[in-house]
Amino acid sequence: MAQTKPTAAGLHEPTTERIRQQPVNRRVIWGAGFLAFAAFAMWANHATNEADLAASRDGLLLYAGIPGHSIAAWFLIVALLGGTAGPVLLIPALIAKIPRKLPRRIIGWTSLVAAAAAVPYVGILSILAYMGVYGMGxxxxxxxxxxxxxxxxxxxxxxxxxxxxxxxxxxxxxxxxxxxxxxxxxxxxxxxxxxxxxxxxxxxxxxxxxxxx
Known part of the structure; x- marks a missing residue:
């Protein structure tokens, strides 16, 4: 029985697909990990702020090597770093999985505009976090x-x-x-x-x- 010889394109296609998909999967995992870590840091920031405020109402100062407000500010800095790195890794990887060209471009440009709009907000939070660490006395x-x-x-x-x-x-x-x-x-x-x-x-x-x- 005659066998069909695989074409050069047929041999090349699976290899190209594997090379393209492997980094994407890795970026998805790292991006999701950074977002999860950022979510934990935001929770820790909120919990520390609440503990610091509760202590101040009782005439106490929360202190664990550094004051409570500085601890909360450090958690905020970690959350901002993770919250920035996560989408940078995750969103392009997910957009690359969209099979149709037009929706992929629309979503890509929309994500870019949203990222640009978020820059001032992240900048303000970064300044507040810096002040919490170094500028609160x-x-x-x-x-x-x-x-x-x-x-x-x-x-x-x-x-x-x-x-x-x-x-x-x-x-x-x-x-x-x-x-x-x-x-x-x-x-x-x-x-x-x-x-x-x-x-x-x-x-x-x-x-x-x-x-x-």
Whole structure:
């Protein structure tokens, strides 16, 4: 029985299809992974903000190495990165799977316009996240020789608002007093501040000024 010899096009077509489809599948997986990670980071951002607000209503400061608002801002930055990388990988890969040329082009251009419209929104969120990490004032943790610690916060504008917190539990510090004595300039973090404990009294010294806590 005579066999039909496969054509060069017939031999080439499956190989071309495999080469084209394999990167697309990989991009879909990575894009979906980035979006899932971004969704988790947004949830963590919301949960941290809520915990920070709840603590502030009780006169507490959420602190886990860095203040709660900074933790929330870092989660927002991660969410923005994942939320940007995910669609960049996922959308072109899905559009490439559309078999008809005209719908593929329409959806592609529509996606491009939508991405351009989202740029200002992402930019604003990025600025807010940056301010949350670096522009919300100073939080300085100072430890005494016996291990006791305080956190001193100072606003980021004229520096005239200084507050002192002492430990309340593993992740919260409790407000105890304001400290106008060490407010203004130079800022607290730029002064030579140290904490001493004697007779059950904490004394915070910054330069030539001492605050009894």
């Amino acid at each position: 100073d939080s300085l943790r100072i430890v005494a020789p016996d291990g006791q610690s305080v956190i001193v916060t100072q606003d980021d504008f004229d520096g005239d608002s200084v507050d002192i917190y002492i430990p309340n539990d593993d992740f919260h510090y409790k407000w105890v007093r304001s400290a106008p004595e060490i407010s203004g300039w130079p800022r607290v973090e730029d002064q030579d501040c140290h904490l001493d404990s004697a007779d059950g009294v904490l004394r915070l010294t910054c330069g030539s000024k001492t605050v009894v806590i």
